[in-house]
Amino acid sequence: MEYDDIIIGSGLVALGAYLGLPKGNNVLVIADQAKGDWLQYDHFNSVPKAFEGMGGLGNAWHGVIPLNTSQYFDYSQQDLQDFLAMFYTDFRIEGLSGYKDLFFVPWFPIRPTNFWRKELESKPSKLFIANEKAERIDRGGTSQSVTTGQNTYRGKRIWSATGTLHSPKILASSIGVKCVRDFVSDHVISYLGQITVEDNPDLKGKFHLINKSGLITQFYADRASTALYSVRPAMFDFRELDYGLMQRAAFGLPTGGLIKKLLKRVSPGMLVEAVYNKTGLMDRSDLKSVYAQIDVKDAYRFNHESLVLEPNSENINARLKETRDGVPFHNVLHSKVRNNFLPGIHIHHSVDESELRLEGINCGDSPIQVLGPSIMDDIGNEHHSVRCMILAHKKVREAYS
Numbered sequence: 001m002e003y004d005d006i007i008i009g010s011g012l013v014a015l016g017a018y019l020g021l022p023k024g025n026n027v028l029v030i031a032d033q034a035k036g037d038w039l040q041y042d043h044f045n046s047v048p049k050a051f052e053g054m055g056g057l058g059n060a061w062h063g064v065i066p067l068n069t070s071q072y073f074d075y076s077q078q079d080l081q082d083f084l085a086m087f088y089t090d091f092r093i094e095g096l097s098g099y100k101d102l103f104f105v106p107w108f109p110i111r112p113t114n115f116w117r118k119e120l121e122s123k124p125s126k127l128f129i130a131n132e133k134a135e136r137i138d139r140g141g142t143s144q145s146v147t148t149g150q151n152t153y154r155g156k157r158i159w160s161a162t163g164t165l166h167s168p169k170i171l172a173s174s175i176g177v178k179c180v181r182d183f184v185s186d187h188v189i190s191y192l193g194q195i196t197v198e199d200n201p202d203l204k205g206k207f208h209l210i211n212k213s214g215l216i217t218q219f220y221a222d223r224a225s226t227a228l229y230s231v232r233p234a235m236f237d238f239r240e241l242d243y244g245l246m247q248r249a250a251f252g253l254p255t256g257g258l259i260k261k262l263l264k265r266v267s268p269g270m271l272v273e274a275v276y277n278k279t280g281l282m283d284r285s286d287l288k289s290v291y292a293q294i295d296v297k298d299a300y301r302f303n304h305e306s307l308v309l310e311p312n313s314e315n316i317n318a319r320l321k322e323t324r325d326g327v328p329f330h331n332v333l334h335s336k337v338r339n340n341f342l343p344g345i346h347i348h349h350s351v352d353e354s355e356l357r358l359e360g361i362n363c364g365d366s367p368i369q370v371l372g373p374s375i376m377d378d379i380g381n382e383h384h385s386v387r388c389m390i391l392a393h394k395k396v397r398e399a400y401s
Contacts, residue, residue: 003028006146006155008134008170011056013372014161015112016389018119019086020396027127028153029116030146032056034131039165041309041343049309049347050165054131055113057163058385060345063109066382067093067102067216073380073387075394083390088213101221103383106214110386134162137174137368139360144367157399160370161392164347167374168304171351179355183298183312187344187381190320192290192327193334195231200329203231203288220328221381227323228293228381290332292323293344295381302350309347316341346384348373371395 003026007014010031021027036053051057065084069077081093087110120127132148137158145154162170168180197203210216220229296319300309317339324334353375357363362370371392373379379387 001026001154002143003128003153003155005157005159006030006144006153007159007161008137008146009056009161009163009166009372010054010116010129011051011058011112011161011163012061012110012385012389013163013392014056014159015058015110015115016083016392017159017161017371017396020393020400022400025126028130028155029127030130030132030134030148030153031116032131032133039307047343048345049343050163050307052133052166054116055111057345058110058112061109061111061385062383063106063214064383065104065106065386066219067104068382070380070382070387072376072378073384073391075387075390079390079394083386083393090211091213101219103217103219104214105217107212110389134160134170135173137170139368156367158368159392159396160368161372162374163372164350164374165302165304165307167370167372168302168350169307171356171370172304175356175359175361177304179352179359180304181350181352182302183349184300184302184309184347185295185297185349185377185379186299187293187346187379188296188299188316188319188341189344190292190294190323190341191335191337192229192292192324193332195288195290195329195332197286197288199331200288219382226295226319226381227326229328230291230293231288232291233288290327290329292327293381294319294323294341295379297349297378299343300347304350346373346379348379348384349377350374353377365399369395369399 005021005025006028007017008030010029014029018027018029031054033053036051036055038048039050039052041047041049048057048060051059067080069075069080077093084091084104088106091104116129120129130148130151130153132150134146134148136147137160138145138147143154143156144158145152146158160167160170164184171179220231221227296316298312298315300311302309320339320341324338351370351374353362353370356370356375360366361368362375372388373384376388
């Protein structure tokens with residue numbers, strides 16, 4: 001059988017691409033194994049860098065969506081509204097003042113695995129799922145092919161959305177290693193220190209809207225927009241918070257039985273907001289902790305065969321210093337642990353897109369397109385997951401227009 005479209009990958013970007021396809025197309029999703037395995041950052045045993053299985057890193061998406069448009073993502077406010085309406089029917093951007101510095105935190109995250117299962121039940125003759133790992137793409141004239149460990153599948157168009165770490169491996173097997181970069185970029189997260197409301201009276205209110213879909217929450221950026229800052233009530237001293245950062249306690253989530261049950265029902269992003277803010281702690285605490293999410297170009301050296309990431313300390317430490325120096329608050333009592341950071345699960349730019357175009361991929365109306373953060377040299381300082389979904393959705397729709 002020749003499919004109209006083959007989508008490699010089953011995470012958020014793959015889902016965005018699928019939603020942009022004509023409704024009547026025969027679609028094969030090569031979704032990796034049904035029950036996958038987590039890959040962790042080296043030296044950070046509690047932070048996932050990839051998921052080798054159905055749903056990809058979408059299984060760990062925290063459910064945080066920037067409401068502003070960005071120079072790094074070519075879509076409009078209306079594109080964002082239309083896309084989110086497919087998942088959150090009562091969400092509206094219209095009427096929100098100052099949406100350029102707001103996040104939408106939904107009560108329930110978009111989980112690709114759940115979507116694929118429901119879609120497969122409703123369209124058994126149009127959607128096909130192969131729980132296999134793609135190994136190679138071969139180009140033809142009107143028909144392209146994808147080879148897995150078990151089969152070879154043919155399709156008119158191939159949309160590769162396999163994630164930042166796995167895209168290079170498939171592309172290296174398909175067109176050679178020249179398209180694979182030796183580094184990948186990432187967001188890193190750092191605890192900067194503490195401030196008081198008395199010294200920073202312009203701290204804006206945390207919530208702007210709460211509805212059935214979720215809530216709107218505030219973020220802050222420095223003048224150069226190279227880091228994203230968040231403020232939370234400071235309930236611990238430096239020693240406890242600095243230690244907690246090293247253990248990921250300040251940013252991660254406890255794994256007790258109750259928390260595990262909650263995570264099955266609500267987004268981790270919403271759970272964190274609820275724990276820290278919905279109890280009223282934000283209103284009662286004059287002392288605030290400041291955290292930064294920092295865009296670091298070439299943050300890790302990258303081996304596309306082993307998928308090992310080695311921190312590029314020089315780049316990371318330089319960005320940490322710039323962020324401490326540029327913090328947009330007054331009288332910051334800085335943390336004593338200056339080079340502590342956590343990886344941000346926002347790995348990108350593992351593939352040189354210019355090399356793909358030289359090979360006839362990702363250019364014009366090429367029947368083979370690589371989607372997602374692996375080809376993006378810059379994703380700004382904010383959360384990119386839904387933004388990459390929107391770009392994939394838009395690119396697929398334009399290809400069929």
